[in-house]
Amino acid sequence: MRREAPQRFGDYAPLFFPATMLIVFFVIPFATMIAVSFFQRQQGGFYVPAFEFSNYQRFLSLFFANVLGFSLMLAVAVAICCVLLAVPFTYLLTRMARKVQIVWLVALLSVLSLSEVIIGFAWSTLFSRTAGITNLLVMAGIMSEAKALLPSFGAVLTGMVYQAFPYTVLVLYPALVRLDPTLTEAARTLGASPIKAFFTVVVPALRNTITATLIMVFIFALGSYLLPQLLGRPQHWTLSVLITDQAIYQSNMPFAAAMAVFLVLVTLGLVGLTILAGRKGEAA
Amino acid sequence: MSEFLKQTVGRRAVLGAGLTGVSMLAMPSILRAQDKSLKVGVYGGYFKDSFDKNIFPEFTKATGIAVEAVAEPTGEAWLVQLEQAAKAGQAPADVSMMSQVSMLKGQATELWAPLDMAKIPNGANLIDRFVNKYPDGRVAGIGAVSWYITLVTNTDVYKEAPTSWAAFWDPANADKLGLLALVSNSFLLEVTAKTYFGGTNALDTEEGIQKAFDKLAEVKPNVRLWYRDEAQFEQALKSGEIPMGQYYHDVTGLAAADGNPVRSTFPKEGGIQDSGCWALSRASEKVEEAHVFIDYMSQPGIQAILSRKVGTSPTVKRDLIDLTDEEFAAVSSDIEPIIPRYDLYQTKSDWLNQKWTELIVG
Numbered sequence: 001m002r003r004e005a006p007q008r009f010g011d012y013a014p015l016f017f018p019a020t021m022l023i024v025f026f027v028i029p030f031a032t033m034i035a036v037s038f039f040q041r042q043q044g045g046f047y048v049p050a051f052e053f054s055n056y057q058r059f060l061s062l063f064f065a066n067v068l069g070f071s072l073m074l075a076v077a078v079a080i081c082c083v084l085l086a087v088p089f090t091y092l093l094t095r096m097a098r099k100v101q102i103v104w105l106v107a108l109l110s111v112l113s114l115s116e117v118i119i120g121f122a123w124s125t126l127f128s129r130t131a132g133i134t135n136l137l138v139m140a141g142i143m144s145e146a147k148a149l150l151p152s153f154g155a156v157l158t159g160m161v162y163q164a165f166p167y168t169v170l171v172l173y174p175a176l177v178r179l180d181p182t183l184t185e186a187a188r189t190l191g192a193s194p195i196k197a198f199f200t201v202v203v204p205a206l207r208n209t210i211t212a213t214l215i216m217v218f219i220f221a222l223g224s225y226l227l228p229q230l231l232g233r234p235q236h237w238t239l240s241v242l243i244t245d246q247a248i249y250q251s252n253m254p255f256a257a258a259m260a261v262f263l264v265l266v267t268l269g270l271v272g273l274t275i276l277a278g279r280k281g282e283a284a
Numbered sequence: 285m286s287e288f289l290k291q292t293v294g295r296r297a298v299l300g301a302g303l304t305g306v307s308m309l310a311m312p313s314i315l316r317a318q319d320k321s322l323k324v325g326v327y328g329g330y331f332k333d334s335f336d337k338n339i340f341p342e343f344t345k346a347t348g349i350a351v352e353a354v355a356e357p358t359g360e361a362w363l364v365q366l367e368q369a370a371k372a373g374q375a376p377a378d379v380s381m382m383s384q385v386s387m388l389k390g391q392a393t394e395l396w397a398p399l400d401m402a403k404i405p406n407g408a409n410l411i412d413r414f415v416n417k418y419p420d421g422r423v424a425g426i427g428a429v430s431w432y433i434t435l436v437t438n439t440d441v442y443k444e445a446p447t448s449w450a451a452f453w454d455p456a457n458a459d460k461l462g463l464l465a466l467v468s469n470s471f472l473l474e475v476t477a478k479t480y481f482g483g484t485n486a487l488d489t490e491e492g493i494q495k496a497f498d499k500l501a502e503v504k505p506n507v508r509l510w511y512r513d514e515a516q517f518e519q520a521l522k523s524g525e526i527p528m529g530q531y532y533h534d535v536t537g538l539a540a541a542d543g544n545p546v547r548s549t550f551p552k553e554g555g556i557q558d559s560g561c562w563a564l565s566r567a568s569e570k571v572e573e574a575h576v577f578i579d580y581m582s583q584p585g586i587q588a589i590l591s592r593k594v595g596t597s598p599t600v601k602r603d604l605i606d607l608t609d610e611e612f613a614a615v616s617s618d619i620e621p622i623i624p625r626y627d628l629y630q631t632k633s634d635w636l637n638q639k640w641t642e643l644i645v646g
Binding site: 041042043046063067121124128129130131148151229230234235237242245248249250251252253 | 360361363364367389392393465466468469508509510512513516520523524525630631632633634637641642644645646
């Protein structure tokens with residue numbers, strides 16, 4: 001089927017609704033946030049319109065650099081863990097019978113219906129000393145006494161990977177389903193073991209998909225602010241937690257906005273670099 | 285895209301949409317004018333439920349003013365909303381229960397309509413410090429309820445109740461404490477000053493505050509959880525997962541009454557007494573009704589009901605209330621309380637917040 005390029009104004013009509021939504025719910029709020037980030041904070045009050053860089057200046061310190069660094073590192077770790085788990089999982093899933101696939105996908109979708117709060121509290125119970133999984137290990141005789149697994153970095157990572165995993169599978173699934181099975185068959189005919197065929201044929205064929213998935217999970221994880229609070233110590237708090245503190249508890253909107261703008265810029269920069277690197281790799 | 289921008293949506297369509305929008309926004313005020321009513325903001329959850337059940341129906345019966353309770357979030361989120369709405373001439377709630385820090389911040393922008401004490405005769409019953417005033421003497425808010433933050437412990441883990449806030453510094457309590465995560469709601473600087481430096485006056489200077497921060501840093505290894513969310517700590521305290529910490533005296537009392545192994549102790553240095561004020565948004569048009577409401581709430585009889593049903597500590601003078609000694613002890617204590625240095629959270633808030641965040645996160 002061939003479609004003609006839009007000729008008249010009316011041909012753009014289907015775009016109006018999404019465009020309006022995008023402008024009203026994304027462009028305007030984002031522009032407001034950028035504007036507010038230059039406003040002047042009135043300590044003990046709110047803010048007044050101004051144009052100054054003091055909010056950004058306050059952010060440029062070793063302390064916030066560390067927090068930002070940790071947030072990025074955590075998001076990268078979550079993205080890598082999710083992709084490492086999800087690629088083999090989804091690959092195996094696509095080889096299964098249709099009925100089994102549906103059951104798995106419905107189960108994964110139902111995880112998506114859980115809010116961050118529920119996930120956080122569920123894991124904090126699972127990792128607790130009094131009611132957690134270590135009690136099972138004690139019963140099985142593997143551990144001598146139950147202990148708390150939280151607050152810790154591992155707990156934060158587990159919670160966030162759990163939360164992002166269904167998204168990862170859902171993004172990978174269409175690409176893997178469409179993957180031509182004859183590719184692997186050819187590799188097998190030429191004598192590759194299933195594992196070797198997976199790594200030398202399936203993974204390279206999916207390189208773009210995997211990069212896109214990594215970026216998506218990275219951005220998704222970067223915005224997390226509840227799980228680090230529920231499962232981690234203060235040193236595991238992400239920049240998003242501090243932004244929330246400033247916006248909600250300190251009513252320091254200009255500083256919160258400046259931090260958020262900075263976070264968005266750094267994220268866009270990293271995503272841009274990844275895409276650039278991907279293109280170069282392809283050209284080589 | 286530029287092509288598309290030139291093709292303007294008809295002017296009439298814009299006008300029409302604008303008109304519809306304005307009339308929709310105006311509707312509530314038309315509806316509101318029909319009968320005597322008042323929108324009252326109280327903290328959501330348990331607090332609002334108690335007010336809906338025990339206070340508001342009686343008030344409507346006594347005065348004929350219908351109350352629409354609005355659940356407000358804790359922290360300063362509600363202050364921000366009220367402020368933004370007032371700029372647009374709207375009042376999401378006429379009267380709201382506000383924390384002391386929020387009261388001061390609202391004063392800075394004249395958010396609170398001054399109250400006329402002549403219309404609040406029962407205001408004379410109040411303990412002086414619960415009348416919140418603008419620097420020039422106008423009344424910004426009237427004490428609604430007060431509450432204590434005390435030293436709480438799990439009775440299974442601690443057979444003996446601790447007697448002093450110094451228990452937080454005891455190396456034996458490593459990794460056992462749950463403390464509030466914000467400088468402006470944990471009031472731990474005041475606790476440190478009262479326990480180790482003779483009183484909250486030690487926080488008058490920046491050097492004094494620095495000393496308190498340094499002392500407070502010693503508590504860090506003992507803290508398992510810095511909580512923003514109350515449910516998170518309450519659950520852990522009940523189960524013994526985190527057996528000691530600071531928490532609200534009223535809620536802990538209710539949990540103990542339900543059979544949970546928890547206790548709340550007033551340390552010998554005193555519990556932290558915090559309070560909420562009734563304050564009227566300057567955007568509200570229900571000035572008369574608001575005064576009637578605030579006056580009603582300041583009656584000793586109503587304050588006694590609040591103490592018995594909600595577990596808050598009264599803001600009116602003790603000798604005016606018919607609470608028995610036992611009932612009074614359940615919600616308060618004769619030990620001189622630690623009164624938070626609210627002024628600091630207004631004049632030095634950013635500096636304190638930065639030092640505090642660096643202390644616990646760093």
